[in-house]
Amino acid sequence: MDDEKTCNDPCPIARSLAFLGDSWSILILRDAHAGLTRFDQFRKSLGIAPTMLTRRLATLTEEGLLEKRRYSEHPPREEYLLTDAGRDFLPVLFMIGAWGRQYRGGGKLVRFLDAETGTEIKAVAVDEVTGAKIGTRPMRMVTPDEAEP
Amino acid sequence: MDDEKTCNDPCPIARSLAFLGDSWSILILRDAHAGLTRFDQFRKSLGIAPTMLTRRLATLTEEGLLEKRRYSEHPPREEYLLTDAGRDFLPVLFMIGAWGRQYRGGGKLVRFLDAETGTEIKAVAVDEVTGAKIGTRPMRMVTPDEAEP
DNA sequence: GGTGTTACTATCAAATTGAAACTAACAATA
DNA sequence: TATTGTTAGTTTCAATTTGATAGTAACACC
Numbered sequence: 001m002d003d004e005k006t007c008n009d010p011c012p013i014a015r016s017l018a019f020l021g022d023s024w025s026i027l028i029l030r031d032a033h034a035g036l037t038r039f040d041q042f043r044k045s046l047g048i049a050p051t052m053l054t055r056r057l058a059t060l061t062e063e064g065l066l067e068k069r070r071y072s073e074h075p076p077r078e079e080y081l082l083t084d085a086g087r088d089f090l091p092v093l094f095m096i097g098a099w100g101r102q103y104r105g106g107g108k109l110v111r112f113l114d115a116e117t118g119t120e121i122k123a124v125a126v127d128e129v130t131g132a133k134i135g136t137r138p139m140r141m142v143t144p145d146e147a148e149p
Numbered sequence: 150m151d152d153e154k155t156c157n158d159p160c161p162i163a164r165s166l167a168f169l170g171d172s173w174s175i176l177i178l179r180d181a182h183a184g185l186t187r188f189d190q191f192r193k194s195l196g197i198a199p200t201m202l203t204r205r206l207a208t209l210t211e212e213g214l215l216e217k218r219r220y221s222e223h224p225p226r227e228e229y230l231l232t233d234a235g236r237d238f239l240p241v242l243f244m245i246g247a248w249g250r251q252y253r254g255g256g257k258l259v260r261f262l263d264a265e266t267g268t269e270i271k272a273v274a275v276d277e278v279t280g281a282k283i284g285t286r287p288m289r290m291v292t293p294d295e296a297e298p
Numbered sequence: 299g300g301t302g303t304t305a306c307t308a309t310c311a312a313a314t315t316g317a318a319a320c321t322a323a324c325a326a327t328a
Numbered sequence: 329t330a331t332t333g334t335t336a337g338t339t340t341c342a343a344t345t346t347g348a349t350a351g352t353a354a355c356a357c358c
Contacts, residue, residue: 013246050336053337085252096161114276115286130266134243139261139263188304200347224356
C-alpha cells in the first residue's frame with residue numbers, strides 16, 4: 001500500500017484508507033461523534049490499550065480529523081475535538097453502519113431517529129446531481145491520465 | 150475490539166468493521182467492483198503479498214462478500230465474484246471516496262461520470278425518509294436496551 | 299523438452315499489537 | 329499531613345501479524 005505521508009494514488013478511496021483504514025481510528029471517530037472527547041472516555045468505551053489509543057489519537061490529530069484542546073492548565077489536561085474534516089466523516093460512518101445493519105444486523109442494534117419527525121434514519125448514498133441511488137445507474141470511470149500529452 | 154466470530158456489539162459500525170475494518174479488504178472490494186476477479190489481477194493491482202491476498206480473499210468469501218467460482222477444471226482455477234452483500238458495499242466505497250476526494254484530494258484523481266448525463270458523480274449520504282443530508286438535522290440515538298424489563 | 303501462466307504455499311525477519319504495570323501531576327478527603 | 333482518586337499518558341515485553349522472497353503444482357503451448 002502507499003506510504004502514509006506521500007499517497008499519490010489517484011484513487012480517492014486509497015487516499016482515505018491511507019489515513020484511517022484502521023478499525024480503531026474509525027471507532028474513535030464514531031465515539032467522537034457520540035460526544036466523547038477525553039482519553040479515558042475513549043479507552044473505556046473501546047477497551048483499547050492505552051498505547052494504541054495514544055498513537056491513534058496522535059495520528060487523527062496530525063491528519064486534521066481531531067484537534068487537541070487544553071481544558072485544564074493545572075493539572076495539564078487535553079481533550080480531543082472533531083474538526084470540520086472529522087465532522088464530515090459522519091456520512092461515511094452512517095453508510096458503514098447502514099451496511100452493517102443490513103448484513104450483520106442480528107440482535108439488537110443502536111438506531112438513530114430524526115429528532116423532529118421521529119422516523120428512523122436510514123442512510124442511502126445518492127448522486128447529488130441526478131439524485132439516483134449510487135449503483136443504480138450505469139457509470140463510467142475516468143482515469144486522470146486520459147488524454148494527456 | 151470484539152471477536153470476529155461473535156460480534157454482538159449493538160453498534161452497526163462495529164459490526165461492519167469486525168469483518169472488513171482492514172484496508173486490504175476494502176481495496177479488494179474496490180477492485181472487485183472495478184471488474185477484477187482473479188488472484189493475480191488483485192495481486193498486481195494492489196501490490197499485496199500473496200499470503201495476505203490468500204487470507205483476505207478467504208475471509209471475504211467466508212463472510213459472504215465474495216464467492217469463489219471455478220472457471221476452469223483443467224487446470225483447476227478459481228475466480229472471485231461479488232455477491233449481493235459485496236455489491237451493496239458500493240455506496241460505502243463511494244462515501245469513503247467522497248471524503249478522500251474532499252480532504253485528501255491533491256493532484257489527479259479518478260472520477261466517475263454518469264454514463265447518460267455525463268455529469269460527474271458526487272456521492273452524498275441522505276436520509277431515505279426525509280431526504281436531508283446526513284448530519285444536517287438534529288437526531289437522537291436510541292440504544293437497544295432502552296425500556297427493557 | 300522447455301517455457302509460460304495461474305493460484306497459490308512455505309519460510310522467516312521485521313513491524314505492529316496487546317496486556318500489564320507504572321508514572322506524573324495534581325485534587326479531594328480523612 | 330497522609331492517603332486515595334483521577335486523568336493522561338509511558339514503559340516493557342511477549343505474542344501476533346505482516347511483508348518479502350522463493351518455491352510449488354498443475355497444466356497449456358510451442
